[in-house]
Amino acid sequence: MNPRTHFRLVVLYVLVAALMLVLVGRLWSLQVLEGEHYRGIAAQNRTRDIVVPAVRGMILDDRGRPLVRNTSALVVSVDRTTLLRQKDGGEGILRRLSAVLGIGQDEITKRIRLCGPGIKRPCWPGSPYQPIPVEDHVDPKRALQIMERQEEFPGVTAQVQAVRDYPEPNGAKPAQVLGYLQPITQEEMDKRTGLKVTGYSGVDLVGRAGLEAQYDAALRGEPGFRKVLVDSQGRVTGTADEQAAVPGNHLVTSIDAGVQGAAENALKHAIDGARKAGRPADAGAAVVMDVQTGRMVAMASHPTYDPAIWTGGISQEQYEALLGKKKGEPLISRVTQGQFAPGSTFKVSSVAAAVKDGNSLNGIYPCPGSYNVGNRAFRNFEGQGHGPMNLHMALVKSCDTIFYRFAYQEWQRDGGMKPKKNPSDPMVRMARDYGFGSRTGIDLPSESEGRIPDRAWKKDYWEVTRAANCKGAKEGYPQVAKTDPARAAYLKAVATENCTEGFVWRPGDAANFSVGQGDVLVTPLQLVRAYAAIANGGRLVVPRLGVAVMRPDGTVAQRIEAPPAKRLPVDQKVIKYIRDALADVPKQGTAAGAFGGFDMKTVEVGGKTGTAEVYGKEDTSWFASIGPMKKPRFAVVAMVSQGGTGASTAAPAVREIWEAMYGTKDRPPLLKDGRLPSELPALPGGEGTAP
CATH class of the missing domain: 3.90.1310.10 (Penicillin-binding protein 2a (Domain 2))
Incomplete structure (x- = not known):
């Protein structure tokens, strides 16, 4: 045999042998070393x-x-x-x-x-897999x-x-x-x-x-x-x-279905009544809180919607209706996310601030029909004067000019247009102590903060809006002037002032602040919490909806506790003084008409009306209340945007809620003796226990 041919055959034999060894090795690896792994994969093909x-x-x-x-x-x-x-x-x-x-x-x-x-929509917002x-x-x-x-x-x-x-x-x-x-x-x-x-x-x-x-x-x-x-x-x-x-x-x-239903009905009646009177009444809220624990008993919001609309998918038309302003943005909770000027309901904070700033709790103060703040006259509601009075009657009759005076004097002591390095701003500080301008901490997502304006806020706001204001000052508002020349002139004057000195905390800002107007915004939840603090002696409770998580067998998996309450930096005698004044508002004050014939023997209720002016819109109607006055259990607040005065719209709604809870001669009470359940409900397979 040719040596070259022999050599080629040897090489071929070696390659075949090597390939056989590789094949045998791979088979051994697959069947022995990795056999369990591949058996699992094969099983998956049939499972x-x-x-x-x-x-x-x-x-x-x-x-x-x-x-x-x-x-x-x-x-x-x-x-x-x-x-x-x-x-x-x-x-x-x-x-x-x-x-x-x-x-x-x-x-x-x-x-x-x-x-x-x-x-x-309709489309699928979830995972494509x-x-x-x-x-x-x-x-x-x-x-x-x-x-x-x-x-x-x-x-x-x-x-x-x-x-x-x-x-x-x-x-x-x-x-x-x-x-x-x-x-x-x-x-x-x-x-x-x-x-x-x-x-x-x-x-x-x-x-x-x-x-x-x-x-x-x-x-x-x-x-x-x-x-x-x-x-x-x-x-x-x-x-x-x-x-x-x-x-x-x-x-x-902690929601009580009976009280919740009553709050929703009362709010609807108030809005329907306001609309019959020719007002837009475009949004509203009604809220009931246990003042001792912070438990939320009812939270009604208008406009509302049927949550079953989400089941099985939602159309584009339905989705836009929930978010769009045309239907009033019903997805938004007016209780926790709605922000409105509180009007005179805010005066409970201003009274405490004025006394802490050195004004006498038992002093007598003039209540003229108007009071000059700088070079501008600030008027009482409808320009009515009430003569000299104490702070008790200032709340009962809702005298604005007394609070304008307090605010203007505080502003002057802080340096006026050239403020001190660290101005005291007593009303701003007290409002924040009451919880306004910050989230309450309720166990719900997307809570609004509200707004408590001060010098720093005004400067920041001026920076953001300066360009637009300067443009308005220079060019005016020709489109508005076509239909309303007077308003166009007013807007140009405001724009001119804001362009040049919009960062300045003016005396008018302080005056408006004292009566819950101007740039002040609160949520109904913040307001009911503030009144709960007045009712319970100064504890600023943290609102809670969740009471307990219970297993399907009825046993308790978790009790939901609220964080400790903060204390208001307000003397107890001041809190009692404010509470006593609130008790007279439905009897002889601004809410006397709304509470005429109300059975105060069954449940004595105190409160405060609020009528907040909104430029270009109807007034926002408020009524904040607490009761029973001897041993307060609940705070009830109602608000109707563009609903008119507090006495005409919100106060009747609050009255209806109180009457539903405690009953009337013709209607049994929803809450026996005004009490909520003291134990957790017994579910199938479990026993109710004290919450």
């Missing part, structure tokens, strides 16, 4: 993991009545991923699904498209067609699952308090490690507002899983393993 959704917990009132519960419904969902893998992009599946459900194919296509810029619900409350016969013909509907599921239901006990519909659910987004899934996604909308919903968002972790429960065996066509042939879902816990709140 499927299904995450089983947990039933979300209920939200209950203080007596255990459900404000939010669950009902069962047949929900049809579509898996976008499976759909897009089809040769026709899923068109055939959607066409067949449209015929079965009786819904247009275009409508189904819209429901499963992903939300994004320029995409109008979850099956998307296209119809809830499906007729069982239609669902059966889908389940029996799975080969025609790959990626389509029909499952019985829990959906949120709102039973409205005693007519209570606290939509803004409860909040709503929306699908979890892919971004949230990426951030929230350990969150199991079911593939069904029931557990992939998360709280987006209100209590649903605040207590989402407690309410949502823990999903289970089921490992099922499938054949080559993907049909289920059996179950390999299963772990049951853990239902969500129930949330017991």
Whole structure:
């Protein structure tokens, strides 16, 4: 044999041997070293993991009545991923699904498209990797067609699952308090490690507002899983393993459904009455607080909406109605997010500030029809003078000029137009001590801070608005002048002043501040909290809605306590003095007309009217109250934007709430002896215990 040929054969034998060794080694590696791993992968080809959704917990009132519960419904969902893998992009599946459900194919296509810029609802705001619900409350016969013909509907599921239901006990519909659910987004899934996604909308919903968002972790429960065996066509042939879902816990709140319903009705009656009188009455709030604990008993907001609108998806028209000003932005809670000038209800803070600044609590002060603050006359309501009076009557009769005088003198002592390095600003400081200008800390998301203006705020605001004001000062307001020359001239004069000296804290700013006007803004929740502090002796409680988290078996998982209350830096004799003055307002003061014939023997109520002027709009109507006066339990506040005077609109609403709680000759009380439940409600399988 040729030596060269022999050499080639040897090399060939060596290569074949090497290849055989590599092959044998690889086979040994796959079957021995990595055999367990690949056996698992092979098993996965004939099994499927299904995450089983947990039933979300209920939200209950203080007596255990459900404000939010669950009902069962047949929900049809579509898996976008499976759909897009089809040769026709899923068109055939959607066409067949449209015929079965009786819904247009275009409508189904819209429901499963992903939300994004320029995409109008309906669309899917959640993760693109979850099956998307296209119809809830499906007729069982239609669902059966889908389940029996799975080969025609790959990626389509029909499952019985829990959906949120709102039973409205005693007519209570606290939509803004409860909040709503929306699908979890892919971004949230990426951030929230350990969150199991079911593939069904029931557990992939998360709280987006209100209590649903605040207590989402407690309410949502823990999903289970089921490992099922499938054949080559993907049909289920059996179950390999299963772990049951853990239902969500129930949330017991301090809301009393009876009082909540009464507050909503009273607010509606007040708004309807104001509108009959020719006023816009475009928004309102009514709130009831337990002054000793800070527990929220009722929180009514207007305009409102039906939270069931979120169930099963929401149209673009419905979505815009919830957010748009045309419908009054009903998604906003006027109790916690609405910010309004408080008017004379704010004087309880100004009295305390004036006394702390050195004015005599028992002094006599003139109450003329107008008082000159700098070179401008500031008038009483309707220019009426009341003669000399003490601070008690200043609150009862709501004399503005006494407070203008206090504010102007304080402003002068601080240096006037050339303030001291560290001005005292006693009224600003006291307002902040009362909790105005900061969040109360209530267990709800998205609470507004309100606004307590001062010198620093005015300078910052001037910086932001200076360019616009200077433009108005130079060019005027020609569009306004076409229809209202007087207003255009006024706006130009204001713009000129703000352009050049808008950063200056003027005497008029201090005067307006003292009576809750000008740039002062508060929320109804801040105001009811301030009056609760007057009622309970000076404790600024932290408002709370959640009372306890209870397991499905009725046992207590967690008690929800409020942070410790701060104390008002106000002497007890001043607090008592203010409280005594408030007691006379419904008897002989500005609310005497609204409370005429009110049964003060059943429950003695004190309070303060407020009528806040808003440029270009009708007055904001307020009434803040406390009672029973001998041993206060509740603070009740009502507000109607563009509702007129406090005495004509808000005060009657507050009266209606008190009468509902304590009863009248013709109506039994909602609260026996004016008391709330002292124990947690007993749920099935558990015992009620003291909260």
